[in-house]
Amino acid sequence: MKFIAKHLSEICKSSRTKYCFIATKGHLSAAIKKEFADMKITATISGNTLFEGEIQDQAHLFGVLNRIRDLGIEILSIEYKISE
Numbered sequence: 001m002k003f004i005a006k007h008l009s010e011i012c013k014s015s016r017t018k019y020c021f022i023a024t025k026g027h028l029s030a031a032i033k034k035e036f037a038d039m040k041i042t043a044t045i046s047g048n049t050l051f052e053g054e055i056q057d058q059a060h061l062f063g064v065l066n067r068i069r070d071l072g073i074e075i076l077s078i079e080y081k082i083s084e
Contacts, residue, residue, distance in 0.1 A: 017054060017082070017083040018054065018055045018080060018081070018082050018083075019052065019053065019054055019055070019080065019081045019082075019083075020051070020052070020053060020054075020055045020061060020064070020078065020079070020080050021050060021051070021052050021077075021078070021079040021080070021081070022050070022051040022052075022064070022065075022068065022075060022077070022078050022079075023044075023048055023049070023050050023051075023075070023076040023077045023078075024048060024049045024050075024051065024068065024073045024074060024075055024076060025048055025049075025073070025074040025075075025076055026047065026048065026049065026073075026074075027043045027047065027048075027049055028041065028043075028049050028073070032071055032073075035067055035071065036051060036064070036067065038053055038064075039051045039052060039053035039064065040052045040053055048076060049073075051064070051068075055080075065078075
């Protein structure tokens, strides 16, 4: 987990726009989706959920990850894209 935190910290330091893609297990209820108004949420045909959105800084990213954890949602993967 330390490697992930260090790597995400380095990404967040970039001054360019950062987009995060978080895949989670299962589909989410409408009530849970409301917890993530700042993210685009898509149910995939494979039965999972994809969160997509712009990440402002490290605090914002960890805020999103903490909300996912607190709701007991299992994270399958985290990917990012930095604008050029």
